[in-house]
Amino acid sequence: xxxxxxxxxxxxxxxxxxxxxxxxxxxxxxxxxxxxxxxxxxxxxxxxxxxxxxxxxxxxxxxxxxxxxxxxxxxxxxxxxxxxxxxxxxxxxxxxxxxxxxxxxxxxxxxxxxxxxxxxxxxxxxxxxxxxxxxxxxxxxxxxxxxxxxxxxxxxxxxxxxxxxxxxxxxxxxxxxxxxxxxxxxxxxxxxxxxxxxxxxxxxxxxxxxxxxxxxxxxxxxxxxxxxxxxxxxxxxxxxxxxxxxxxxxxxxxxxxxxxxxxxxxxxxxxxxxxxxxxxxxxxxxxxxxxxxxxxxxxxxxxxxxxxxxxxxxxxxxxxxxxxxxxxxx
Amino acid sequence: xxxxxxxxxxxxxxxxxxxxxxxxxxxxxxxxxxxxxxxxxxxxxxxxxxxxxxxxxxxxxxxxxxxxxxxxxxxxxxxxxxxxxxxxxxxxxxxxxxxxxxxxxxxxxxxxxxxxxxxxxxxxxxxxxxxxxxxxxxxxxxxxxxxxxxxxxxxxxxxxxxxxxxxxxxxxxxxxxxxxxxxxxxxxxxxxxxxxxxxxxxxxxxxxxxxxxxxxxxxxxxxxxxxxxxxxxxxxxxxxxxxxxxxxxxxxxxxxxxxxxxxxxxxxxxxxxxxxxxxxxxxxxxxxxxxxxxxxxxxxxxxxxxxxxxxxxxxxxxxxxxxxxxxxxxxxxxxxxxxxxxxxxxxxxxxxxxxxxxxxxxxxxxxxxxxxxxxxxxxxxxxxxxxxxxx
Numbered sequence: 078x079x080x081x082x083x084x085x086x087x088x089x090x091x092x093x094x095x096x097x098x099x100x101x102x103x104x105x106x107x108x109x110x111x112x113x114x115x116x117x118x119x120x121x122x123x124x125x126x127x128x129x130x131x132x133x134x135x136x137x138x139x140x141x142x143x144x145x146x147x148x149x150x151x152x153x154x155x156x157x158x159x160x161x162x163x164x165x166x167x168x169x170x171x172x173x174x175x176x177x178x179x180x181x182x183x184x185x186x187x188x189x190x191x192x193x194x195x196x197x198x199x200x201x202x203x204x205x206x207x208x209x210x211x212x213x214x215x216x217x218x219x220x221x222x223x224x225x226x227x228x229x230x231x232x233x234x235x236x237x238x239x240x241x242x243x244x245x246x247x248x249x250x251x252x253x254x255x256x257x258x259x260x261x262x263x264x265x266x267x268x269x270x271x272x273x274x275x276x277x278x279x280x281x282x283x284x285x286x287x288x289x290x291x292x293x294x295x296x297x298x299x300x301x302x303x304x305x306x307x308x309x310x311x312x313x314x315x316x317x318x319x320x321x322x323x324x325x326x327x328x329x330x331x332x333x334x335x336x337x338x339x340x341x342x343x344x345x346x347x348x349x350x351x352x353x354x355x356x357x358x359x360x361x362x363x364x365x366x367x368x369x370x371x372x373x374x375x376x377x378x379x380x381x382x383x384x385x386x387x388x389x390x391x392x393x394x395x396x397x398x399x400x401x402x403x404x405x406x407x
Numbered sequence: 408x409x410x411x412x413x414x415x416x417x418x419x420x421x422x423x424x425x426x427x428x429x430x431x432x433x434x435x436x437x438x439x440x441x442x443x444x445x446x447x448x449x450x451x452x453x454x455x456x457x458x459x460x461x462x463x464x465x466x467x468x469x470x471x472x473x474x475x476x477x478x479x480x481x482x483x484x485x486x487x488x489x490x491x492x493x494x495x496x497x498x499x500x501x502x503x504x505x506x507x508x509x510x511x512x513x514x515x516x517x518x519x520x521x522x523x524x525x526x527x528x529x530x531x532x533x534x535x536x537x538x539x540x541x542x543x544x545x546x547x548x549x550x551x552x553x554x555x556x557x558x559x560x561x562x563x564x565x566x567x568x569x570x571x572x573x574x575x576x577x578x579x580x581x582x583x584x585x586x587x588x589x590x591x592x593x594x595x596x597x598x599x600x601x602x603x604x605x606x607x608x609x610x611x612x613x614x615x616x617x618x619x620x621x622x623x624x625x626x627x628x629x630x631x632x633x634x635x636x637x638x639x640x641x642x643x644x645x646x647x648x649x650x651x652x653x654x655x656x657x658x659x660x661x662x663x664x665x666x667x668x669x670x671x672x673x674x675x676x677x678x679x680x681x682x683x684x685x686x687x688x689x690x691x692x693x694x695x696x697x698x699x700x701x702x703x704x705x706x707x708x709x710x711x712x713x714x715x716x717x718x719x720x721x722x723x724x725x726x727x728x729x730x731x732x733x734x735x736x737x738x739x740x741x742x743x744x745x746x747x748x749x750x751x752x753x754x755x756x757x758x759x760x761x762x763x764x765x766x767x768x769x770x771x772x773x774x775x776x777x778x779x780x781x782x783x784x785x786x787x788x789x790x791x792x793x794x795x796x797x798x
Contacts, residue, residue, distance in 0.1 A: 294494035297461050302508030302559070303482045312507070316498045405498040 143379035150375060162380035172381065174356050175364040178265065179334060182360055185269055186333045191325055194277050195318075198284035199310075214285070218278035225275060229342035232271040233258065236343075243267075258343060261357040268358060271339050276332065280325050287321025288314070319404040327396055334389050337362045361385050409471045409485075409562040409595055411435040411458060417466030418453050427453045429619040430467070438593040442606040445616035446642070451599045452567055454616070458597060459565050460484050471563065484563070487556030487594075491568040493548045495540040501551050502536045508559050526554040529588075546577045553588070564596040570605060582608060603643055607631075615639050637765040640686050640758065646718075649689060649732045650760065651703070654682040657727070664725040668700040671754065671771055684765070686758035689718070692734040692750045694742070699751025700771070705732055707746045712738070721750070 144163075147156040166172050201213055220228065235242045236257035244254040257267045291314055299309045315322075337360075341351045344358045352359030352367065359367075365385065369378035412435070418428035428450045435441045443451035456462045458469060460481030468475050476484055496504050505526055509519045527533045530550045540548055549569060556564060569585070570578045586609055589596055600606055606613050607627040615622040615630065615638075622642075623635035634640035634648070641647035657663045658672050667675070675683050685701070695702050705721040708731075716735045723730040724747055734750055742748055754772035761768055 292492065292494060294490045294492060295496060297459075297481075298488065298490065298494045298555075299496070299507070299511075301459060301461075301481050301486055301488050302555070303511040304507070305482075305511075308511060313496060 140379045140382055143376050144383050146376055148376040150373065162376050165377060166380050171356060175359045175361045178359055179361040182265060182336065183330060183333045186272065187326060187329050189273055190280055190329045191322065194280035195284050197281045198288055201285060202288050217281050220275050221278035225338040226342050228275060229271055229339045233343055236267045259354060261355050264344060264354060264358045268340050268343050271343060272336060283325055284321060287318040291317045316405050320406055323400045323404045327393060330392055331389060335362050336360060337366065410437040411563065411595060412470040415467035416457060416464055416469065418457060418462060419465045427619055431621055433614060435595060435597065438595055440589050440596045440609060440611045441614060442598045442600060442610035443614050443616060444600060444603060444606040446601060449616040450619040451616050455565050455567055455597055455599045459486055459488055485561050486563050486565060487559060487561035488565040489552045489556050489569045491571055493552045495548055495551055497540050500537050500539055501532060504551055505555050505558050522558050526558045530554045545573050546581060549573065549581055561594060564594040566598045568600055585609065615642060633767060635767055637760050644688055646689055646733050648686045650684050650686045651730055652682050652684050664704040664723050666702040671700050680762045682762045684760040684762055686760060687752050687756060689733045689735045691752050691756040694740055695749035695751040700754045701757055702749050702751040704747060704749050707742050707744050707748060710744060
């Protein structure tokens with residue numbers, strides 16, 4: 078019987094043609110095949126993995142080491158100082174100020190990103206024909222593919238208090254004009270507007286993908302069931318897209334905690350004075366950069382990064398904990 | 408309870424050249440079970456969605472009872488609707504799925520609980536009340552969908568291919584449950600399907616549609632016996648009717664694969680047009696045993712063994728035309744692939760169609776004039792399967 082199945086398999090051994098033998102031989106052959114397959118797989122992974130390990134994971138791990146040393150880029154001898162860097166850090170008012178700024182930035186940005194992008198996604202989904210919808214989708218997504226630094230420079234001009242577009246719009250609406258990037262109150266909001274404009278397209282796209290997974294019939298049934306649009310949104314659409322919403326919130330919080338380029342560019346990084354006026358836009362990420370590459374306190378910057386890492390980790394754990402209770406996975 | 412009237416109902420979708428629905432006129436009586444039947448894209452679902460208020464007509468009127476409902480939102484038409492993919496709310500339990508509509512309409516709590524119990528009882532869903540849709544089988548989901556549509560006590564019940572996602576056994580079972588529900592509740596029902604077995608077994612009346620137009624509206628029995636045109640004749644029955652186009656020239660051709668008796672030949676010659684179309688159902692064909700007024704010489708191409716009978720595919724034995732015929736023959740008839748056989752049928756089982764308009768012109772003879780009795784009884788037409796009895 079085995080010979081009929083595969084004569085090549087046991088042409089040299091006519092006695093052992095029972096079924097278990099066949100299974101064993103096929104097993105050996107397929108496990109060899111598996112090993113070869115796996116080697117090819119890892120081989121294909123190698124280039125990307127090497128880049129990641131060399132420039133991403135190793136430096137990230139090295140950071141843990143630096144954070145506990147008095148580490149100088151010039152000296153060959155590094156001195157272990159334990160938690161001294163962290164103590165210095167916590168005693169520094171600017172560090173607390175940067176945390177405050179980051180928190181402010183994140184707390185405004187996450188709800189703004191979530192609700193604006195969901196709202197735009199709903200409009201794009203319902204209100205437009207397929208052809209014009211494509212144009213609008215492109216228009217919304219376009220800012221995301223522009224270089225942050227280049228467009229942030231344009232936003233600097235828009236926010237110019239004397240002849241910028243932002244104040245022109247405010248004055249046309251008979252609203253008081255603002256100092257924007259020159260004001261300690263309005264500098265960070267100005268950066269937020271730029272960041273929103275730049276990043277919204279991505280989140281709109283993610284929400285559009287999430288919304289497309291809500292079957293049309295379910296919404297139709299709900300409307301025949303007597304539910305009006307707000308109730309359909311609250312009781313049907315919102316719960317069904319909760320995995321998407323959760324994903325957007327996690328992605329947005331990681332991105333906003335790490336926000337750097339637009340802040341650096343808009344607040345005068347090119348002239349060596351980013352984070353102003355009066356540290357009102359010095360966020361955590363910006364302070365890490367300045368500590369390391371302007372003042373060359375590498376170990377202090379490493380300790381700061383570690384704290385930033387712990388904050389993001391804690392936030393993600395909290396979000397995961399909440400999501401397990403609220404998010405509905407099909 | 409509500410009667411539904413559709414007058415010159417029209418629906419065009421932007422961009423496409425033709426219209427999805429091209430002037431539909433239909434009256435559905437109060438409490439009637441009407442099935443819209445047709446191939447994909449014939450406009451049956453569009454008609455249903457227009458009745459539900461999920462689409463807006465581009466022309467014509469829809470009446471519920473005496474009032475025009477064109478401008479009335481679907482939610483205000485008092486409709487229960489069941490979709491092919493159930494469309495249950497996946498994040499809600501069975502109970503919440505059933506009660507969502509009542510809560511939306513602000514029905515008071517005691518009443519909601521009363522109706523919930525009624526529905527759970529009627530559809531024997533009691534044990535499943537706390538489950539979510541993903542924890543239910545296909546048949547159970549469909550029962551929940553039926554319950555959700557019925558709990559609001561709709562005056563119109565709409566179903567869009569509700570059984571097509573179920574396997575064959577379950578489909579049959581659910582079909583009977585739907586028939587039973589309708590007998591009990593007597594709600595005006597419009598049911599869309601492309602499955603003629605469902606249509607023939609459930610409907611009081613069937614509306615056959617094609618390319619956005621109604622082809623025929625009639626009882627299941629008449630649809631089978633008197634198809635209005637060639638489309639209906641070919642669409643109804645499993646398989647549909649054989650329609651042969653016979654040019655008048657062929658009647659005098661000695662090599663013609665057709666033999667028609669003098670009386671029939673005479674009537675055809677007298678008719679207008681250059682050809683006639685004759686229709687014979689596969690179950691009405693039999694191996695020639697003398698005396699049939701119409702005989703066809705043909706070659707067996709393929710034989711399908713169906714247990715109760717053979718489904719024999721044949722080709723008309725002629726160089727001048729290629730026509731395919733399907734016949735249902737007795738399992739013991741002894742034909743083999745490649746055989747040339749002569750099939751025949753009595754005149755009262757042969758339908759005539761106009762060559763140009765494709766409309767049904769009647770049969771070659773009335774039943775009283777029957778020459779040979781092919782069937783001992785006229786049979787149960789509900790499944791479209793009749794087996795010819797041969798001597």
